[in-house]
Amino acid sequence: MPLARLTRITSPWWFLVLLVTLVISILPLSALFKPLFDGSSLQTLLDPRIQNLLKDTAQLSGTAAALAFLVGLPYAILVWRFQIPGAFYFKLCAPLPLLLPPLLLAQAWHGLTGWDAAWMTSFTLGLAYAPLPALLAARSLQNQSAASHEAALLAGGPRRALWEMFRTAIPGAVFGSSLVFIFTSTDFAVPDYFATVGDKFSVYAAEVFHQFRDQDWTAGARASVPLVLLGLIVLAGSMQVERKWGAPDFGTGRRAKPLRLTKKYYRIGATLLALIGALFLLLLPLSRILWETGAGGPLSDGTWLSRSAEGFSAAFNRGRADLLRSLGIGLAAGGITLVLAPFWAHKLLHSSSRKKQFILLFLSLPLLTPALGLGISAIYVFNQSSSHFFYSSIGLPILVYAGRFLPIAVFLLHERFRRNPPEQEEAATLAGVSLITRIFRYHVGPHKAAWLLAGALVLAFSVRELDLAILLPASNASAAVRYFNALHFARDNFVAAFGILMVLILFLPLMIYAAFHRARHD
Amino acid sequence: MIEPLAQLGNIHKSFAGQKVLQGVCLTIQVEERISILGSSGCGKTTLLRIISGLETPDEGQLFLHGKPALRTPPWQRGIQFVFQDLGLWPTRTVFQNVYDALRAQKRSKAMAKEQAMDALTCVSLNEHCQKKPAQLSGGESRRLAFARALALRPELLLLDEPYASLDETSKTQSQEWLQKILEESKTAVLLVTHTLAEAEQLGGRVMHLEDGVLS
Numbered sequence: 001m002p003l004a005r006l007t008r009i010t011s012p013w014w015f016l017v018l019l020v021t022l023v024i025s026i027l028p029l030s031a032l033f034k035p036l037f038d039g040s041s042l043q044t045l046l047d048p049r050i051q052n053l054l055k056d057t058a059q060l061s062g063t064a065a066a067l068a069f070l071v072g073l074p075y076a077i078l079v080w081r082f083q084i085p086g087a088f089y090f091k092l093c094a095p096l097p098l099l100l101p102p103l104l105l106a107q108a109w110h111g112l113t114g115w116d117a118a119w120m121t122s123f124t125l126g127l128a129y130a131p132l133p134a135l136l137a138a139r140s141l142q143n144q145s146a147a148s149h150e151a152a153l154l155a156g157g158p159r160r161a162l163w164e165m166f167r168t169a170i171p172g173a174v175f176g177s178s179l180v181f182i183f184t185s186t187d188f189a190v191p192d193y194f195a196t197v198g199d200k201f202s203v204y205a206a207e208v209f210h211q212f213r214d215q216d217w218t219a220g221a222r223a224s225v226p227l228v229l230l231g232l233i234v235l236a237g238s239m240q241v242e243r244k245w246g247a248p249d250f251g252t253g254r255r256a257k258p259l260r261l262t263k264k265y266y267r268i269g270a271t272l273l274a275l276i277g278a279l280f281l282l283l284l285p286l287s288r289i290l291w292e293t294g295a296g297g298p299l300s301d302g303t304w305l306s307r308s309a310e311g312f313s314a315a316f317n318r319g320r321a322d323l324l325r326s327l328g329i330g331l332a333a334g335g336i337t338l339v340l341a342p343f344w345a346h347k348l349l350h351s352s353s354r355k356k357q358f359i360l361l362f363l364s365l366p367l368l369t370p371a372l373g374l375g376i377s378a379i380y381v382f383n384q385s386s387s388h389f390f391y392s393s394i395g396l397p398i399l400v401y402a403g404r405f406l407p408i409a410v411f412l413l414h415e416r417f418r419r420n421p422p423e424q425e426e427a428a429t430l431a432g433v434s435l436i437t438r439i440f441r442y443h444v445g446p447h448k449a450a451w452l453l454a455g456a457l458v459l460a461f462s463v464r465e466l467d468l469a470i471l472l473p474a475s476n477a478s479a480a481v482r483y484f485n486a487l488h489f490a491r492d493n494f495v496a497a498f499g500i501l502m503v504l505i506l507f508l509p510l511m512i513y514a515a516f517h518r519a520r521h522d
Numbered sequence: 523m524i525e526p527l528a529q530l531g532n533i534h535k536s537f538a539g540q541k542v543l544q545g546v547c548l549t550i551q552v553e554e555r556i557s558i559l560g561s562s563g564c565g566k567t568t569l570l571r572i573i574s575g576l577e578t579p580d581e582g583q584l585f586l587h588g589k590p591a592l593r594t595p596p597w598q599r600g601i602q603f604v605f606q607d608l609g610l611w612p613t614r615t616v617f618q619n620v621y622d623a624l625r626a627q628k629r630s631k632a633m634a635k636e637q638a639m640d641a642l643t644c645v646s647l648n649e650h651c652q653k654k655p656a657q658l659s660g661g662e663s664r665r666l667a668f669a670r671a672l673a674l675r676p677e678l679l680l681l682d683e684p685y686a687s688l689d690e691t692s693k694t695q696s697q698e699w700l701q702k703i704l705e706e707s708k709t710a711v712l713l714v715t716h717t718l719a720e721a722e723q724l725g726g727r728v729m730h731l732e733d734g735v736l737s
Contacts, residue, residue, distance in 0.1 A: 156626020
């Protein structure tokens, strides 16, 4: 029997994994299916007000996606493909903004510039999600073979080599930007914040929320369907771009290494550009929030330090219970994904390209759905007399978060599993080693740190999730909701200090991973 | 007296304290064919990378047409390289792989198009212009790499085990293709391989590289 066939033998474990995935990923979404298939949700599209709202949302999200592309792509090329001082720290700065609550970034940018209005939503969310095109471009650049880079260098010098880097990275960056479009178009909190502090404007996600509050909640579910469809269209388009213009670099040998810039002023210029990128992505907004922890008006008492200390003390005392609750929910959601993600990452490894796209789309559905739509649907599904106990327990947010963020863990692990020589597992398969042992010993084994990181990322995303936390009763008393409420009530030292506390918790897993990763490579 | 195309003098190279090349001296005449035989890891590829400028030696000299060339950028040396894993640009079509290289050398669009088609016709890939490299067979990929390198009309072509991982039939076909193309061009060739038969097939001088020493 050919080896490829051997790896396809189905294990009973698979049915269990599929069942659990259906429960955490698809069941909470199921209330959206009826309006999706009976067309009732699309009738709302005939309303000119809704059409304008969708158009404005698409424009706003398109601008954010374009900004993320323009910032993320050059940042990835600078940091991953050139030897510049501090490259390790610049790389570390790339994923961190993704872990920050976008509302915190909105607060920071509003504080820094004093600007509001709809375009500031595009600006803030574009920078908040710029790491997505940057990281996906970096992944492509890391896979570029040294030979194809050197062939470009021999044929046309550095300019041609640089152009080849762009060609290699663009499909990944386009895919990342389409994700930015989806996340931005479904975001409720940031546009709501800028509309509160400045001129009023509305986005489609707010329409979903108001439908949910004003009428019956099924109206909210129905209203979110056009946004899901818009997201799916953009995603399908970007998958086509990746399929058409992206291509696996099939060189078997060395990977292209970061280039050394021989001229001093090139090196200085590249470092300055990377620094500007890091400042805008992370350092400026974080510094602003940190400054706000001790900021005070002309009549305030004490020094910046004393006010900051008071702010942190208040944040710790008043927000501790919410932070712990958020952490508990995040840990449980992360734990579930730690078990499920390796199975799906392994499945992707052994799937044809078409099947792989189907699985990715299936797993990504909860992530692509607007958080508000997912929350409303989950309420509709679980707020029944038979499941009311579960509905009001922390079990519901754990289940919904695990399903929503599972694709992030799967994607990360799949990337790692691809690096394992297939012969290792094939030999194990021939020797009769069970599926679970193969997955956890031969695939997870060499990438334990990445496996733990995947769980930690789910934890972090669960802690920063706001839109869902506002809706699901058991997660109302969470860190993200307390921050949202406090920010709308007053912009004081407590809010900033509480934001920084959340940032520390969110950054911690990645920082630990990065420190260990570096120690191992040094 | 005609200046040699390339002269290497007393080239030394180490990686992480391990000596890979030790005092290598080599002269390559215009249009000459040279094969270097050696086992895996003996420094063959490193030698080619130093000649092309992709690697710098720790010590030694390199002259091209009698002029010191160690500081000459790789793309200005008139040298092309067929890498062991080919280095085809995976996002570009077969045609674009050759066309882009020609455009990078400042050929006009019309000329680049014509020369790219000529090069592809020469290796019988003109029917596959719109395919991506991943859609080609092993032998076809190699022919594309030859076509791209030779379309730029280099003075020296470096071949790094160009037939590795090909089956016997594809290898024979590729060798025949290469011979045919080389007969028509006036390019000097430096081949590194670990097979004597491949070296003999190319013709010209055969040298041995062992423990970083060329003999």
